[in-house]
Structures are given as structure tokens and as C-alpha cells.
Amino acid sequence: MNTPQTRYALVTGGASGMGLAIVERLAQDGQHVFLVDRDAAAAERETQRLRAQGLAVEARVLDLMDEAATRQLIQALPPLHVLVNNAGIFDERKFFDVTSADFQRMYAVNLLAVATLTQECTRKMAPGGRVVNIASRAYLGARNHPHYVASKAALVGYTRACAMELAGQEILVNAIAPGLIDTPLLQALTPERRAAQLALQPSGRAGTPQEIAEAAAFLASPRMGFITGQVLFVDGGKSLGGSNA
Ligand SMILES: NC(=O)c1ccc[n+]([C@@H]2O[C@H](COP(=O)([O-])OP(=O)(O)OC[C@H]3O[C@@H](n4cnc5c(N)ncnc54)[C@H](O)[C@@H]3O)[C@@H](O)[C@H]2O)c1
Numbered sequence: 634m635n636t637p638q639t640r641y642a643l644v645t646g647g648a649s650g651m652g653l654a655i656v657e658r659l660a661q662d663g664q665h666v667f668l669v670d671r672d673a674a675a676a677e678r679e680t681q682r683l684r685a686q687g688l689a690v691e692a693r694v695l696d697l698m699d700e701a702a703t704r705q706l707i708q709a710l711p712p713l714h715v716l717v718n719n720a721g722i723f724d725e726r727k728f729f730d731v732t733s734a735d736f737q738r739m740y741a742v743n744l745l746a747v748a749t750l751t752q753e754c755t756r757k758m759a760p761g762g763r764v765v766n767i768a769s770r771a772y773l774g775a776r777n778h779p780h781y782v783a784s785k786a787a788l789v790g791y792t793r794a795c796a797m798e799l800a801g802q803e804i805l806v807n808a809i810a811p812g813l814i815d816t817p818l819l820q821a822l823t824p825e826r827r828a829a830q831l832a833l834q835p836s837g838r839a840g841t842p843q844e845i846a847e848a849a850a851f852l853a854s855p856r857m858g859f860i861t862g863q864v865l866f867v868d869g870g871k872s873l874g875g876s877n878a
Pocket residue numbers: 645646647648649650651652669670671672695696697698719720721722723742767768769770771810811812813814815816817818819
């Protein structure tokens with residue numbers, strides 16, 4: 634049952650991987666979560682599964698590249714307390730093979746969709762609101778996906794800009810930089826690339842979606858305060874820059 638105290642959260646890319654774990658974690662915290670994804674079948678299936686556990690989750694099917702539909706969706710929802718910009722795309726391309734179309738596609742989802750959604754949501758977000766952006770450790774620099782790396786570096790820049798813009802409204806905006814996390818996105822790497830990536834992990838393993846969800850729940854919590862514009866690395870030590878020897 635929704636009461637005036639109900640906290641509303643929206644998680645993009647909520648039908649799979651980290652997004653799904655974040656939806657579940659925020660709902661377990663007692664929040665009413667809108668699971669947004671373009672994959673209608675997965676969004677409905679996962680929503681039903683979580684609702685069967687008594688969690689307050691509603692699916693909204695949307696392609697975030699459709700700016701008008703994105704703005705309409707937010708206008709139709711109650712004001713949100715928490716926005717988690719998690720949806721993102723990734724692919725591997727050799728440096729000399731990347732085209733400007735690859736850059737545009739990557740930026741459209743990983744940055745422009747985030748900007749549209751954040752602007753529309755924070756327009757009516759009350760003081761105490763939280764925005765959490767899922768960037769990537771790769772923004773520090775990585776091989777074989779320069780368009781992805783650049784889009785996530787831009788997302789970190791956007792996070793910092795938003796933090797400045799929204800501090801006066803008492804809205805805190807932070808990013809998480811996941812390292813290698815065991816999701817369908819990781820499974821899409823070739824076995825050789827996956828093995829090479831794991832070999833670089835100081836922890837010797839990939840992280841779990843639930844470990845990202847725990848960090849997101851912290852940054853989304855009303856009890857978390859006075860932290861804004863920061864990047865929280867959740868990467869098993871990969872960003873430490875040691876030789877792993
Ligand atoms: N998996 C990793 O190792 C890793 C590491 C660092 C950062 N990340 C980032 O974490 C986030 C989540 O990654 P994941 O591995 O859980 O991905 P995933 O592929 O498992 O899930 C992404 C979800 O986003 C949805 N989505 C993609 N584009 C969309 C669009 N235009 N509109 C609506 N929904 C859309 C997909 O349908 C999917 O359900 C991404 O931003 C990714 O870049 C992942």
C-alpha cells in the first residue's frame with residue numbers, strides 16, 4: 634500500500650544484471666521501484682517474480698533512446714526520491730575500427746539518455762533526492778572499446794556537473810564505477826577476453842551484481858548525506874593500479 638511516506642525509486646536497465654539486483658535491493662529496503670527496460674519480456678518476467686516475493690515493483694517498458702517517450706513517462710509518474718541510471722550498452726571494437734556511428738550509438742544510451750532522464754526527474758524531485766549513475770572503472774582507460782570508455786568518462790563528468798547544479802536543491806548525485814561484474818554483459822566477451830580480464834583482477838574474481846546493488850543502496854539511502862559528485866569504485870581493487878604480480 635502506498636502512503637505519503639512511500640519512497641519512489643526508478644532503475645533503468647532494471648530487467649537484467651546489475652539493474653535487476655539494484656531493483657531487488659531497493660525494493661527490499663521498502664521502496665516502491667519502477668523497473669524501466671526496453672526488453673518487455675524480461676521486464677514483465679522479473680517484475681512478476683519480485684512481486685511474488687511481496688516486493689513493490691512495477692515494470693515500465695521504454696527505449697531510453699526515445700527522448701519524448703522518456704519525458705512523458707517521468708511526467709506521468711509520482712515525483713521520485715531515487716533515480717538510478719544503470720542502463721548502458723557495451724561492445725568491443727579495435728581502436729582503428731571504431732566509427733563515428735559507434736560513438737554516437739554508445740553516447741546515445743550511456744550519456745544522452747541519462748541526461749534526459751536526470752533532467753526530467755530532478756525537475757520535480759524533492760530535497761533529499763538521490764541520483765546514482767552506473768559508470769565503469771573503464772573510464773580510467775581501457776583497450777578495445779574507446780567509444781565505451783569515452784562515454785563513461787563523460788558520464789562521470791556529467792555526474793560532477795549535476796552534483797554542482799543540484800546541491801542547492803539538496804539532491805545528491807554520485808557515480809559507481811564497477812569493475813568486472815558477472816552479468817550477461819560480461820558473458821558477451823569472448824572466452825579469451827573474459828579469461829584475460831579475470832587474470833587482471835587483484836581479487837581473482839569478477840564481482841557480483843549484488844555487490845553493486847549494495848553500493849547503490851548506500852548512495853541512494855536518505856541516511857547517506859554530504860557525499861556528492863563522487864565516484865565509488867566497486868572493482869575488487871582493479872583501480873589501485875598495482876602490477877598484480
Ligand atoms: N558487467 C560489467 O562488468 C560492467 C562493468 C562496468 C560497468 N558496467 C555498466 O553497468 C551497467 C549495467 O550493466 P550490466 O552488465 O548489468 O548490463 P546488462 O546487459 O545485463 O543489462 C543492461 C540492461 O539495460 C537495458 N537497456 C540497454 N539499453 C537500453 C535502452 N536504450 N533503453 C532501455 N533499456 C536499455 C537492457 O535491455 C538490459 O536489460 C551498464 O551501464 C554497464 O555499462 C558493467
